[in-house]
Amino acid sequence: MEKKLKNKIIETKNLSVNYAGVKALSDVSAYFKEESIIGIIGTNGSGKSTLLKSIFGFTPIVEGEILKDGKKYDLSPHKLVESKISFVPQGRQIFSSMSVEENIEMGAVSIKNKKEYQENLTEVYKIFPFLEKNKDKISAELSGGQQQQLAIARGLIIKPRLLLLDEPTIGLSPDIVKDVFKKIKEINQKQKTTIVIVEHNLKTLFEITKHIFLMDKGILVAEGSPKEIKDSGILDKIFLAN
């Protein structure tokens, strides 16, 4: 019951998105409550990435609205980052020609205070020690798993209130997946960061989330705790049908 009192950092209301006339989201009403870990699941092309991208203003919204702390907001990405919302998009997105530390520095352009940056950097390095060891390495030379962790570290450097992770473990070996999930949990607990995670790996995801949104063909078809979602039998219906 206490959960209900938590503020919704982001809420979409009847959100519809069209890409050149093709519906990618229809009538999606989702919300991310403070301090929780939220999972978004669904088959390929079901609109998970589109939902996250919409929050950052990257998609053509045709209907509905998105609220931040209950209010409409300026959908320009740099304004969102300034309000401590980080997005780690799908596909190991890093500045590959830059060094590890330069990548993290780029994530911190919204931090004007040098001391604050240094403190955050120390914390991020504590979570990802190998990044500190390789801080001068050109990031193109890191392994896939390391690049993904660099992308997450880059998102963490502003100490976000809300961290949006789109398929952070895709293509990583099971050991590293476990490690990344452990770190996500740790970040959520220590820094009270709200984390939204789009993930294919349902078993591992269900272990760390309390709330799941299930998408199918641009529609939000179910939401609830992992147990509720599992018990409803809808997972089989959607994942086996596709």
Added chain:
Amino acid sequence: MDIFIQLIVNSLIAAALYAMIAVGFNMVYSVSKFFDLAYGTIAVLGAYFVFYFYNLFPDFSLVVITAGGIFFGGFFYFLIQKIFYQKFEERKSSNVVMLVVSLGIMTITQALVAIFFTSQFQTIYLNFESNFKILGAVITPIQVILIFSSIFVFFLIFLFYKFTSIGKKAKALADDPFMSEIVGINTKRIRAIIFFIAGAVVAFAGILSFMDVGIEPTSGFTFLLNSVAAFIIGGPGNFLGSLVGAVIIGFVENFGVFFISGQWKEALTFIVLILFLIFRPDGIFKSKKQNK
């Protein structure tokens, strides 16, 4: 023998000019990813600014008027970006649309310059001391200034990208526009600043070229052609490459004109450009490391 040294000197003078223009073009391309055909006209505007005010106030300091022309070029380019390019960019217009828009801006600006100043070729008389002689080659004071200005501009641009926060953000924007937005870089602001700087650089080049040889409203096309050629030879985003490209064009032009004929000047630039497009489309230094 003397003629060869003179040709080498002339090539280097041309290279110094083209390098300046090309580096500005490269800066703009790397943050906006389209070929701005109006770029060369900014050089013309800078030159006519100096022409106009120098004739109006002949006793006024030429250095100050030049500084005014540089600022004017930067500001005008900034406005073009703000009023036109940014709007089309927001609509996610294709590169073809951007190209057509910039062609329109080039044509209109050129026509306006011709209306105000006639299409006559204009020169400026500078009361300098006599020319220099190096190993038998003649070099005028303004050409010496041109070479040193080019080196100076390159040095400043190097410092800008290496050490300033805006420069680093511009590098990130060139590397990956989507990620730059994601990390919270105000990409509109960075683009605007880069257009201002590039406009100032190309206006400065235009002013120096005007002082060296003169200017006419259609000179913008020559500026554009040379910058595009040096830019393609050097490769997008590679400023040192643009410098090398400028040197290549400077030499091909001057030696070509000497051995063939003056009418071939622009055709030669095109030939070099096309050869590079065929054999080295990603520039002379295309590095294999870049994996994007």
